[in-house]
Amino acid sequence: MKIAIAREAIEVGERRVALVPATIQRLVQPDWHFLVEAKAGEGSYINDQDYSDAGAAVVADRAELWGHADVILKVAPPSQAEIEQMCPGTALISFLNPLGDPELIEALAARQITAFSMELIPRTSRAQSMDALSSQAGIAGYKAVLLGAAALPKFFPMLTTAAGTIRPAKVFVMGAGVAGLQAIATARRLGAIVEAFDIRPAVKEEVQSLGAKFVDIDLGEDTVAEGGYAKEVSEAAQAKTQAVLSDRIAQADVVITTAQVPGKRAPILVTAAMVEGMQPGSVIVDLAANQGGNCEVTEPGKDINYHGITIIGPTNLPSSMPVHASQLYAKNVATLLEYLIKDNGLNLDFEDDIVDATCVTHGGEIRNPRVKAALNIEVQVS
Secondary structure (H helix, E strand, O other), rough: EEEEEEOOOOHHOOOOOOOOOHHHHOOOHHHHHHHEEEOOOOOOOHHHHHHHOOOEEOOHHHHHHHHHEEEEOOOOOOOOOHHOOOOOOEEEEOOOOOOOHHHHHHHHHHHOOEEHHHHHOOOHHHHHHHOOHHHHHHHHHHHHHHHHHHHOOOOOOOOEOOOOEOOOOOOEEEEHHHHHHHHHHHHHHHHOOEEEEEOOOHHHHHHOOOOOEEOOOOOOOOOOOHHEEEOOOHHHHHHHHHHHHHHHHHHHOOOEEEOOOOOOOOOEEOOHHHHHOOOOOOOEEEEOOOHOOOOOOOOOEEEEOOEEEEEEEOOOOOOOOOOHHHHHHHHHHHHHHHHHHOOOOOOOOOOOOHHHHHHEEEEEEEEOOOOOOHHOOOOOOO
16 A cells, blocks of 8 residues: 655645654554655655655655555645546545535546545544544634734733733634634633634533633524534524624624635625724734635735724635644544555445545545535435
8 A cells, every 4th residue: 555645736835744754653564655755744844854764755756656656645635737647546635625616526536536535524523533624723723813912912911010000902702613712722821801602502611611701692593513513594693693793893802703614605704894893903813714704804815904903814824833733634644544444455435424424536426415516416315
């Protein structure tokens, strides 16, 4: 079994790597041969010699690497040119954005690639150590607070000095998933007063356990989707949410938004009017920028000033912390690899919930019903 670690394309700005040397060293066994593309770990401050010392072979020729691999490991979704370099029958494990970019999944199926999407790992206790969305979201939540603190023209903690007392900053976190909870914990460590909101009432205790106040709004409808994710709510529920949260946003020094719906545009939680109602110098860090943003005036990938408010729209915060992001992602991928490979071959038991949920293409077909629906492919109901 030849397992290739691909170098991420420079133009996409991805600094993470799919496996780190320490993980390879743990995985190496007689029938598993690791091939690493030259300079694959450069963005994560890992050199080729580190991979060689861990037991991997460093390959300079990408065509040779991709052409001989049984399994290819990546972080960012492959480009069309990269897909064309893969041999039919190869397995791919990567983030694939299957609901946001179904055409990519169609291209993988046409190339006869057996593709596993890290976004589709089930959120179950059995698959927890494979859950890359959660491991990377935690990094994003942490870094979002640091960006907010750096951009805010105030202290975060309360300070008592000879010149007077400085009141602590107020941070409002919208969305209490993994990213939101990490943002809450980080803001509290920095000494801020933190409030948080989530449409899922079940997260209230988690928010309070971190020392934040939970803003409770009864939306009068089901707000939890399959797998525990937040569900897209009605326009009436969104309007009610915005009305209640306007005052909280106006009082906050830093607002961090994290609400996303897989495969759809992120819901607007902060309107332009709400931004205009904030105190000059306040900051919004929009973690949903890559899906259009939770803030109406967010510009993905840019920091802007709107009526005296700084709005930060990062699109790949985990990549800005590539050392630890790569270590955590490598653990997720390694656990999935060990689960999938049995007797020196892929275990494609589609009766298994993890295999069934994660494998989006196999044998030239798209397996995921939601991707099929996005491509207007007839979905067979068994």
